[in-house]
Amino acid sequence: MYEQFRRTPPAIISYLLLSWEHTVFLAMQRFTMGGKEIRPHALFVAKRFRRLTPPPVNGKTVDRYDVCLDDECYAHASVSIVVSDGIGYYLVEEPPLDNLGIKALTEIMNYIYLNLSLEVLKNFSELKKEVFRAAEELGIRDVIDERIEAIWYYMLRETKYSLITIPVEDPFVEDVELGHWRKPVTVVHRLYSDVIVPGGLFTNIVFSSEEEARSLVIRLGAKAGRSVNLARPRLHASLPEGYRVAATLGVVSKGPTFSIRKFPQIPIVVTELIREGVLSPLMAAYFWLLNESRQFYIIVGASGVGKTTLLNALLMLSPPTWKIVVIEDVPEIIVSKEDDASRPRIVRFLSNERVSAFELATDALRYRPDIIVVGEVRGREIEALVRAVASGAGSATTFHASTPDEVMMAMRNLLPQDLFALFISNMGSLAFIAKVFKSREGRFVRRVLGVYELIDGNWCEVFKWIGEHDRHEPEDPEKVVEKSRAMKRAAAFLVMNLEDISKELAMRAKFLEKLSNELNYGTEVEKYQNFVNKIIEFYRRLWSGKK
Known part of the structure; x- marks a missing residue:
């Protein structure tokens, strides 16, 4: 049966894994063939239900x-850090x-996946109505009513990422990883990884078979x-949430593997990094003036630092009316929230197999940008960045x-001699x-x-x-201005002498230090919005002519 579905054109069939012992393949939406509407006619029922429960751990x-x-937290699971x-x-x-x-649950899942469109599956309020309608039609309304919270939870889990749904949905988890299907899934936790223990945390999520893990990789692709x-x-x-996923099906690795890198939907403001x-x-403040004087800088380090x-965070230290063009293969740079009108001139390009980051970086120059940002330099796109600086x-x-010397060696290899x-x-x-x-504290920190x-x-x-x-x-x-050629360039760009640029640097540093103390309370959304408002007020x- 697997071979039959594997040979089916991927443009027609998408795969969905249900958290039962065996894999379920399902066409997620309607499609046409020969002018006729085709719908899946069978769903392979699970052999064993999977529920995650914590094993006994002495700790x-x-x-x-x-x-x-869901928004109402009607469907939820608990997480313990041990x-x-x-x-x-x-x-x-x-x-x-x-x-x-x-x-x-099995009857409802069979009914819904075979009778509802993908659009309904994505709309949770409509899906809940369809659940009760299906329960009436199947004659199991009483059973559903008595267990609606649990059934609703598992239905949402299966429309998302199955067994790994909770860590993927957890706002404190930064990475979800699988190295081998026989071993537990691990996570990197924003609050506890490298704080209470070094490295990642082991979960109680273990796949029952290689086929189950492989099917989850197929689901991630779908x-x-x-x-x-x-x-x-x-x-x-x-992924639809903007998370970066890298995975293998097992042909090029010893079994299926995956790594899901999550990025905060709400930008982390620079005052938070100052406080940490x-x-x-x-x-x-130094990088703030680099932005304003339209200079070129690189953030260097290992993966995950x-x-x-x-x-x-540094890009948010720029005039809110500036045009910032961002070029990435996976959306990671979030200068502003999508529903935030404070920065209306953000342009985002995404590279793919059809268009390279170099081509997009070249196109970005035609948009008259104030700042061009490439999420990560890997190749010829550095040429466009260098030309951008030369163009102003x-x-x-x-x-x-x-090390800085490694950067120089890489740039020497990436750039032609004149551009180098x-x-x-x-x-x-x-x-x-x-x-x-x-x-002394027994933990890792970023510096x-x-x-x-x-x-x-x-x-x-x-x-x-x-x-x-x-x-x-x-x-x-x-002392910074005395050492720094970039600050002398900033002084020339902003029509200041060295004494004035020193005072400007000191004023902005004091401003940010004050903000880091003031914005220490509230939710992440509140901290972000308060920071945005303070930056807008600063530029006003x-x-x-007031400071």
């Missing part, structure tokens, strides 16, 4: 909270459902609108490297960010270890992190 429960699958013998666990407990409820099969066993795509000690207020988070636009990007010389002359700044272990400028062919350290005292130096704006006063 300390450090947190427990609910993760909701530490045992130096190992962290992320344990999911789903609502119980008896045998009668499992049978009713969610992303990509086909994953034995001929194309690798997946690199973006990632960078200093003076350093943030917060390069994109830092870049995203600011540029920013991230790069995988361990242009890169050398226009390079504004480079920030190196990493995870470091604070032994900008240094900010460098290329002066006369040599790297000059403008800022450095003093690990012993966990602070950044210098703390005097005049600046443009009106």
